Amino acid sequence: MNRVEYRRRILEANDAQASVLRQRFADGRVLVVDVVSSPGSGKTTLLEATARTLPRALRLGCVVGDIATEMDADRLRAAGMPSHQIVTGGACHLDARLVSDGIEAASFDTPDESLPLDVLFLENVGNLVCPASYDLGEDEKVALLSVTEGHDKPFKYPAIFARAGITLFTKTDLLPHVDFDVDCAREQVLALNPGATVLEVSVKEGKGLDAWCALLQYKLDEKRRLKAIA
């Protein structure tokens, strides 16, 4: 048997594509946010509310992945956010190639190569496991945990909460009806990821949206400031 040393990343092809995306996002001065959660935690609802809350001057876009249907992209477009649906047909996560193809297909009303957006959301396939491993060229991974899922989920699905810079506890209007211990959940997230930002959000009551949108605006400003210095 012949043997050959072959040191390279298994996901090298994905990482290379993610690097191309990251450079493109840097050139376009676009903040890119990968939104991850289990199915039904409120990713699309959060993005609808985000589109309504962020300043109108900001140009938003979304590439959304689901195993089937165009429903999420339809909802986001109705909320005023140009969106492109990726139907993964069974794949349980977005990868860099799917995102790249999605951006091309979306075109976001641009005639040329530039990406005329301020913030691009990547709404991942509902899944707390697989999206943790794939670099999409994003600036931030945001994990959603709805209070109906239980406060023990960060420890049970640690990879995504360890990697996400921001965790949002969603549907907090339901707190009186469920046994979700906010302090416990927050401690779990911070034990996995001491630098994480944890926010509580209720779209139904409009709570926490200002803080979430202010954080996005800050991240966008910071990216552009650092780009200007460089």
Next chain:
Amino acid sequence: MHELSIAMEIHRSGREELVRRGGGRLLEVRVAIGELSAVEPDLLEFAWQAVIAGGPDADARLLVDWHPVRQHCADCGDVAERQPGSWLRLCPICSAPLQLEGGRELDLVSLGFSEHGFAEIGEQTEAYG
């Protein structure tokens, strides 16, 4: 759950390298998997068998080098204590944030192969140029 796409990527990459070297048959693929890579070796092995079944590399063995994470506390030094599968990043002695080193490996390490493949391998080689 995503071990299947990881296994497919290992096979695609290994086969590409083999074709680049003139074709043949994969006999052995060694990979490095880190504790924090979110890849389970057992599931990866299962997925690997599914990926190679019925093809020219159906006999190829997947060898996994497991890389645990090393953790260091600024006050307490190297901390050995660690529950299997635990992702806790706080020192078990003083609760300060831990520095983590390694454990994120998700790498191809080496390929073992035979230059003698089936007839169709030669045809694939030509197709790859």
